[in-house]
Amino acid sequence: MNELLSQLIPVATRIFLLGGIAFVIAMILTPIYTYFAYKYKFWKKQKTVAFDGRKLTVVSKLHAAKIAHHVPTMAGCIFVLAITITTLFFNLSRPQTWLPLAALIGGALVGLIDDILNLRGHSAVAGLRAPVKFTMITILGLGLGWFFWYKLGFTAVHIPFIGEWDTGIFIIPLFAFAVVAAGNAVNISDGLDGLAGGLAASAFSMFAVIAILGEQFGLAGFCLTIVGALLSYLWFNVYPARFFMGDIGSFALGVSLGVVAMLTDCLFILPIIGAVFVVETGSVIIQQISKKLRGGKKIWSATPIHHHFEAKGWPETKVTMRFWVIGNIVGIVGIIVALAGGSV
Numbered sequence: 506m507n508e509l510l511s512q513l514i515p516v517a518t519r520i521f522l523l524g525g526i527a528f529v530i531a532m533i534l535t536p537i538y539t540y541f542a543y544k545y546k547f548w549k550k551q552k553t554v555a556f557d558g559r560k561l562t563v564v565s566k567l568h569a570a571k572i573a574h575h576v577p578t579m580a581g582c583i584f585v586l587a588i589t590i591t592t593l594f595f596n597l598s599r600p601q602t603w604l605p606l607a608a609l610i611g612g613a614l615v616g617l618i619d620d621i622l623n624l625r626g627h628s629a630v631a632g633l634r635a636p637v638k639f640t641m642i643t644i645l646g647l648g649l650g651w652f653f654w655y656k657l658g659f660t661a662v663h664i665p666f667i668g669e670w671d672t673g674i675f676i677i678p679l680f681a682f683a684v685v686a687a688g689n690a691v692n693i694s695d696g697l698d699g700l701a702g703g704l705a706a707s708a709f710s711m712f713a714v715i716a717i718l719g720e721q722f723g724l725a726g727f728c729l730t731i732v733g734a735l736l737s738y739l740w741f742n743v744y745p746a747r748f749f750m751g752d753i754g755s756f757a758l759g760v761s762l763g764v765v766a767m768l769t770d771c772l773f774i775l776p777i778i779g780a781v782f783v784v785e786t787g788s789v790i791i792q793q794i795s796k797k798l799r800g801g802k803k804i805w806s807a808t809p810i811h812h813h814f815e816a817k818g819w820p821e822t823k824v825t826m827r828f829w830v831i832g833n834i835v836g837i838v839g840i841i842v843a844l845a846g847g848s849v
Contacts, residue, residue: 516722520713523596523726524733531587531737542577542748549578549749550623576746579620581754584734585613591730601723604652605764609731611645612688612760616752623752632752642688642760646681649764653680663770665846683763683772690782691759693789693809698746699739700811700825704781704832705758706735711778711836712765718849724768731761744822771839771848778839781832785809 541547592606615638623632633641653659654676661671662679672679695701709728716725738754741747750758759782766775776783788810795804806816814824843849 520722520726520729523591524729526595527587527591527730527733528737530590531583531734534583534586535737535741538580538583542579547577547579547624548575549751576749578623578749578751579753580738580748581613581616581750581757584738584754585609585757587734588730592727596723596726596730598723600657601721601768602727604649604768605727605761608649608684608764609757609761613753613757615641615645616754616756619752639685642685642756643681645760646684647677649684650677650680653767662772663848664773665842665848680767683767683775684760687763687775687779688756688759690779690786691762692752692755694782694785695750695755696809697811697821697825698744699742700828701755702735702739702742702750703825703829705762706732706739707829707832707836708762708778711840712769714840715769715771715843715849719769721769724765728765744825771843774839774843774848777842778836780835781828785811
């Protein structure tokens with residue numbers, strides 16, 4: 506036991522130190538971002554139409570005060586820069602951190618384009634249209650998937666309680682699916698103060714534990730680097746938010762989360778750890794299907810489902826905190842399933 510502890514303590518110290526470094530860098534960058542955000546008026550514009558062209562009357566009413574008070578967006582650039590700097594200088598590893606870092610930066614670039622259009626455009630969609638974003642993230646996912654297959658040599662995924670599923674070259678589209686699904690899920694969930702950031706911090710914490718158990722210490726360090734940077738972001742983003750992460754942040758987090766799940770061989774654990782993200786995305790899909798098949802009738806007052814609870818009278822803070830609690834519970838369940846199912 507003493508020998509095991511003597512081996513783990515230096516590794517654990519380094520991993521947590523990476524999170525601390527990212528936290529400090531993000532704290533330093535925050536006033537710089539804030540200065541430029543207010544100087545150049547990075548005010549977030551609320552979308553006024555849904556995917557099907559209908560007006561978002563419920564959401565617009567719920568968040569009218571936020572839009573009127575001019576809360577800046579694109580604050581995701583703070584933690585993206587903090588994570589990138591920390592990883593480049595202290596945790597760069599070809600087999601473990603190249604790919605998630607590339608995913609983080611690639612997702613951030615897609616989100617940056619969307620945010621710039623949101624700030625400077627005049628469309629009711631308030632940014633890139635959904636099919637355009639989907640296409641861009643898919644291309645990114647396929648490129649990352651090629652590196653995962655050709656350069657890192659992965660050709661199989663583990664199914665808990667069953668074993669390895671050898672997919673060969675088809676690991677590329679499977680990888681792309683994980684990236685697209687996670688990227689869009691986090692993006693969709695970013696609708697309340699602190700919600701997406703808190704859920705992402707929880708998810709990456711759980712994957713850090715899985716990576717440590719699998720002796721992927723570089724990847725574990727990357728996960729805790731994200732957590733450290735997100736804790737700085739959440740300090741200012743909890744209700745009432747000083748700023749929003751924007752698509753630059755949500756896509757960066759979601760895409761890299763999908764990559765981390767693939768690198769830890771926990772693709773089928775991802776829907777458990779990210780169950781809240783799954784429910785948020787599922788609520789949107791089911792709502793759209795219902796409106797198409799039932800002549801415009803809705804199942805929920807508004808989607809994603811966090812807006813439904815807001816419309817029912819729950820304070821924004823209550824929705825966020827309860828979703829955080831659920832996120833941590835399902836995260837622990839995910840770790841248990843990973844251990845019991847042989848994924849780790």
